[in-house]
Amino acid sequence: MRRILATLAVLSCLLVTTAACGGSDSSSPSDSSPDQPKVIDVTFNGDSVTPNGDRVEVGVGQPIELKVTADAPGEIHVHSSPEQELAYDKGQSTLDLKPIQQPGIVEVESHALEKTIVQLEVR
Ligand SMILES: [Cu+2]
Numbered sequence: 001m002r003r004i005l006a007t008l009a010v011l012s013c014l015l016v017t018t019a020a021c022g023g024s025d026s027s028s029p030s031d032s033s034p035d036q037p038k039v040i041d042v043t044f045n046g047d048s049v050t051p052n053g054d055r056v057e058v059g060v061g062q063p064i065e066l067k068v069t070a071d072a073p074g075e076i077h078v079h080s081s082p083e084q085e086l087a088y089d090k091g092q093s094t095l096d097l098k099p100i101q102q103p104g105i106v107e108v109e110s111h112a113l114e115k116t117i118v119q120l121e122v123r
Contacts, residue, residue, distance in 0.1 A: 037063035064097040
């Protein structure tokens with residue numbers, strides 16, 4: 001009897017977990033929709049940058065926004081074709097990238113820091 005109760009408890013946990021997963025799945029398409037800009041937070045602090053080489057998926061033609069927080073002004077280099085150079089100021093700024101029309105990997109770098117900020121996986 002005890003074993004049956006335990007099994008039931010496990011089963012009801014599974015059901016709850018599945019329901020919760022279904023709920024979060026149904027809300028995620030809105031932030032991966034190609035019409036919504038992909039927002040990437042970027043923080044420069046001294047010699048470091050966050051993120052540091054992470055892969056980020058974006059859609060072909062999807063607008064991309066970099067929300068930059070920086071302790072000093074600088075430039076971000078986007079290896080799309082054509083290439084894009086985006087200057088930012090100390091403090092907070094929002095940089096709009098031109099949508100990338102070719103699938104592939106596009107590096108977003110800081111040449112001053114010699115670091116890759118993100119690799120955009122365009123598809
Ligand atoms: Cu570059």
